[in-house]
Amino acid sequence: MCASTKILLKLTQEMIDEIQRLMEHTKKDGSMNWVDGEDIEISLAGTFAADRFIVINNRSKKPWQPSINSTHHPDHDPKVTEDFYKQWPHLKK
Numbered sequence: 556m557c558a559s560t561k562i563l564l565k566l567t568q569e570m571i572d573e574i575q576r577l578m579e580h581t582k583k584d585g586s587m588n589w590v591d592g593e594d595i596e597i598s599l600a601g602t603f604a605a606d607r608f609i610v611i612n613n614r615s616k617k618p619w620q621p622s623i624n625s626t627h628h629p630d631h632d633p634k635v636t637e638d639f640y641k642q643w644p645h646l647k648k
Contacts, residue, residue, distance in 0.1 A: 589613065
C-alpha cells in the first residue's frame with residue numbers, strides 16, 4: 556500500500572504582514588482605499604492546480620461605480636475616446 560503525504564500551505568506571520576503592508580495604499584486624492592471595519596469577502600481563485608490567488612473583495616464599496624472614462628458609465632462620451640485614439644493611434648488595441 557502506498558502512503559501519500561498532503562502538505563498544506565500555511566500563511567506565516569511574515570506573509571500576513573506583507574499582505575497588510577500592500578493593503579495600506581491610498582487613492583490618488585490621498586485617502587485610504589481600505590479601512591478597518593469594512594465588509595470584506597475573501598476567496599481563493601486560480602486557473603491551474605498550482606496557481607492560487609487570494610481575492611479580497613470589499614463589499615462595502617458595492618455597487619461598483621464606474622469611471623467616467625468607462626463605457627459602463629451613463630455619462631460616457633465615445634467621442635472623447637475616438638479623439639484620444641486619433642491623437643495616440645499606437646495605443647489602440
